[in-house]
Amino acid sequence: MLSRTAAELYWMSRYLERAENLARMLDVSYSLSLMPQDGQGTGLDELTMPLLITGNMDDYLARHGELDAERLLHFFAFDGDNPGSIFSCLRAARSNAHVVRGRITADMWENINATWLEMRDIAQQGLQSYGISAFCEWVKQRSHLFRGAAFGTSLRNDAFRFIRLGTYIERADNTLRLLDSRYELLGDAAESIGDGSARGYYQWNALLRALSVFEAFTEIYRGSPDKRQVAELLILREDVPRSLRACLGEINQILASLPGVNGRPAQRMVASLEARLRYTGIEEILDEGLHVWLSDFILLVRRLANAIQSSYLEAA
CATH class of the missing domain: 1.20.120 (Four Helix Bundle (Hemerythrin (Met), subunit A))
Known part of the structure; x- marks a missing residue:
């Protein structure tokens, strides 16, 4: 196999897994931020955890200047200028899949293409109308479907x-x-x-x-x-x-x-x-x-x- 083809397949799956992991990270941080705090932390502290885990704190502060819950969620969910957002990961995964369309099955391609199209629709709705927990669950489900298609048809x-x-x-x-x-x-x-x-x-x-x-x-x-x-x-x-x-x-x-x-x-x-x-x-x-x-x-x-x-x- 050509190294370029291997790289496209490898990074396609890395980006999909990364999107799922970000969704898991956001979901748990958001859920814990809503719980009553005991004086050792705040809800905003919980929401900043994804910034610390991914190393994006400096990038976020340079662009937004201050920590804000709504901006933080958008930064990791839909920000196309943030290469570490779920939106950017799914876009990159779809781009990689398109390059190697002939090396993956029809089920795999249809799954990843449909995921990207749905992602764009959800981004237009925004988290306020769609819901952060529902969005994170959707990302996880789409990732599960892709792995199932890969395992079952490849x-x-x-x-x-x-x-x-x-x-x-x-x-x-x-x-x-x-x-x-x-x-x-x-x-x-x-x-x-x-x-x-x-x-x-x-x-x-x-x-x-x-x-x-x-x-x-x-x-x-x-x-x-x-x-x-x-x-x-x-x-x-x-x-x-x-x-x-x-x-x-x-x-x-x-x-x-x-x-x-x-x-x-x-x-x-x-x-x-x-x-x-x-x-x-x-x-x-x-x-x-x-x-x-x-x-x-x-x-x-x-x-x-x-x-x-x-x-x-x-x-x-």
Whole structure:
């Protein structure tokens, strides 16, 4: 497969996954912003979390000058000048899909094209009339439909592998960032959840629901969520689809199945990262410091993405 074609497929799926992750992030931040605050934060603090997670704080302030709830939501939902908005992600995904129209199935193309057309209609309505929660749910549903179409109709060839590769790279990064941001926002409450911290309880539950792992948590653990359990679930459990270990396991299998020797640097890197998770216990992570460990691994996932880019997606 030509590197350009692989890159278009890879980034198509990354942009779609990114749009879904942004929707999950906005939904949980908006929901928590509506809850009564306990003096340790404000509703606006919750709505600024997506800016901190995505690193768009400076860009937002340069354009808008002050933090405002309505502007924040528009910035991440419909702002076409913000490359990190859901609108921009879906536009880029559709553009990538159009370039490789002959390498994806009709069901996949129709899904992504219809999603973009609906996105433009929703943007004209605005969040006030459509509803932020309804909008976020719509984005998630469209992402689910695309993955279903890809999984159910695609030939298991290199095109399918690069589509899946983009999904899991983006998902691994998002899981790490969401967990780190919620842990940092909680502060002391992250440590005191076992003593009945209402703030910690709602924050951890919101994170679990944002990543669609609340049901998995209740099946595996008992009682209220705490730092140790949530971190173990989202980092080390290979049976949780959005966990870091599950994502790296999928990436490892995909890279191992791609032909040629150009990808050996990326293959070695992901194999090393997966082995590190396989033989690491949650106590070791907590002893090192959860924030420190997550920050380091965010950089490692970025290096892995760069290795994939240079190995497969750039013309020799």
